[in-house]
Amino acid sequence: MRASAESAPAGPNVADLVLPDFASMTAIAFALLVAGGSFCAGLLGALTGLGGGIVVVPMLTLLFHVDLRYAIGASLVSVIATSSGAAAAYVREGYTNVRVGILLEVATTIGALIGAALAGVTPTSFLAILFGLILLFTAIRSIRPTREHALLTTPDKWSARLRLDSTYPTAAGRQPYSVQNVPAGFGLMFVAGVLSALLGIGSGIVKVLAMDQMMRLPFKVSTTTSNFMIGVTAAASAGVYLHRGYIDPTVAFPVMLGVLAGALLGARILSVANTKLLRQVFTGVVIVMAIEMLYKGFTGGL
Amino acid sequence: MTNPPTRFSDHAVEQVVGRLLQLGVLIAAVVVLAGGALLLAQHGSSPAAFSTFHGEPDALRSIGGIVTGVVSLHSEAIVQLGLLLLIATPVARVAFTLVAFILQRDRTYVLITTLVLALLLYGLVFGKA
Numbered sequence: 001m002r003a004s005a006e007s008a009p010a011g012p013n014v015a016d017l018v019l020p021d022f023a024s025m026t027a028i029a030f031a032l033l034v035a036g037g038s039f040c041a042g043l044l045g046a047l048t049g050l051g052g053g054i055v056v057v058p059m060l061t062l063l064f065h066v067d068l069r070y071a072i073g074a075s076l077v078s079v080i081a082t083s084s085g086a087a088a089a090y091v092r093e094g095y096t097n098v099r100v101g102i103l104l105e106v107a108t109t110i111g112a113l114i115g116a117a118l119a120g121v122t123p124t125s126f127l128a129i130l131f132g133l134i135l136l137f138t139a140i141r142s143i144r145p146t147r148e149h150a151l152l153t154t155p156d157k158w159s160a161r162l163r164l165d166s167t168y169p170t171a172a173g174r175q176p177y178s179v180q181n182v183p184a185g186f187g188l189m190f191v192a193g194v195l196s197a198l199l200g201i202g203s204g205i206v207k208v209l210a211m212d213q214m215m216r217l218p219f220k221v222s223t224t225t226s227n228f229m230i231g232v233t234a235a236a237s238a239g240v241y242l243h244r245g246y247i248d249p250t251v252a253f254p255v256m257l258g259v260l261a262g263a264l265l266g267a268r269i270l271s272v273a274n275t276k277l278l279r280q281v282f283t284g285v286v287i288v289m290a291i292e293m294l295y296k297g298f299t300g301g302l
Numbered sequence: 303m304t305n306p307p308t309r310f311s312d313h314a315v316e317q318v319v320g321r322l323l324q325l326g327v328l329i330a331a332v333v334v335l336a337g338g339a340l341l342l343a344q345h346g347s348s349p350a351a352f353s354t355f356h357g358e359p360d361a362l363r364s365i366g367g368i369v370t371g372v373v374s375l376h377s378e379a380i381v382q383l384g385l386l387l388l389i390a391t392p393v394a395r396v397a398f399t400l401v402a403f404i405l406q407r408d409r410t411y412v413l414i415t416t417l418v419l420a421l422l423l424y425g426l427v428f429g430k431a
Contacts, residue, residue: 024349025349025350026346026347026348026349026350027341027342027345027346027347027348027349027350028342028346028347029350030350030352031338031342031346031350064352065352065353066352066353067352067353067354067355069355070352070355077385077388077389080388080389080391080392081327081330081331081388084323084326084327084388084391084392084395085323085324085327087320087323088320088321088323088324088327089320091316091319091320091323092316092317092320094313094316096316098312098315098316098319098399099411102396102399102411102414102415102418103414105396105418106414106417106418106421109418109421109422109425110421112425113421113424113425116425162410163410231323231391231392231395232392232393232395232396232418232422234392235389235390235391235392235393235422235425235426236421236422236425237425238389239389239422239425239426239427239429240425240429242363242382242385242386242389242426242429243363243364243428243429244357244363244429245356245357245358245359245362245363246357246358247358247363247382247385248352248358249337249338249341249362249377249378249381249382249385250341250345250350250352250378251352252381252385253334253335253337253338253341253381253384253385254338256331256334256385256388257331257334257335257338260327260331
């Protein structure tokens, strides 16, 4: 990446204009800065509900000039940490639909293993463009307010056969809901698994889309079940990447600890934080990163 | 697990799964923190060069190699062990869910969960995709 940056014409890289050259740092300075950046990513991710995983890879590659493969490996590990940590609380509160989660994990793990296989042969410029598009999509979803749709109780063939219908806690007691469009949701989950492995993200946004919009689960059930599945999906490809040498201890440890600490703090201060302002800030960061990733993808600078 | 007279209820499964995930992340974080601190104490002043991909050495990318490194208190191997424990946490969760479905005699979900577990172990143990 350094070599290509030197040979390519000097482009408007925002990070290079405002920050010193991170390529000549000592391991301790690198670890502290990466841990700090990851902490912010985890904190903002938890407070906005968008997850910190989506900004870890752009941060590592654009800001710290880490190779994309090391960045994806470290990001996946942090995704497992935050999703498992948060899932622990949600599962116990009874929002998560464990059956829906397990069933769709078949699709996401197959997708993740295929994604991990594809990652080895996919050009990095293509990955950068794909990443930029996912970041843009995340920003758009974040600007548009999510609306709670009406719950359906119409029976569905697949849902009945697999006993997916359930109840979830509301202010008025446990409310029943039925699950729709199981095959379509399953298909979109496969795509979520491929994206998770290729880009080192949780792809919670695609998972929520499948469950909330297609399968018509209540929003809170969709987000918590998505979170429940993210760890398993990421573990499938992280195992492969560990064997392939993508997971470097010096890169991964500050990322994992930083994101986890940020996410834990975020969950604690969620009730007192000004999430509307934070959401705007985070969306702004995501848009800048999206433009940068798309630029790098089209100019081959990554 | 706490109510053997009745069947293994969904609620009981949820409680144990929640605890299992919490414990896994906690143990992994402590091991990674210890390994990371040792790593910086030993190699903190060496340059951080990650802009080109070299791939990790064999000792840091196979389960056997990592365990051997941990025994000789190799800091990078300790971090990798923590990360390995972290990756194993969701796998353990799926394994536990499988046991729960077996106890519930839920044949369909025993099959589905076995498939997920097999896919995860395939990636983790063989490292092929």
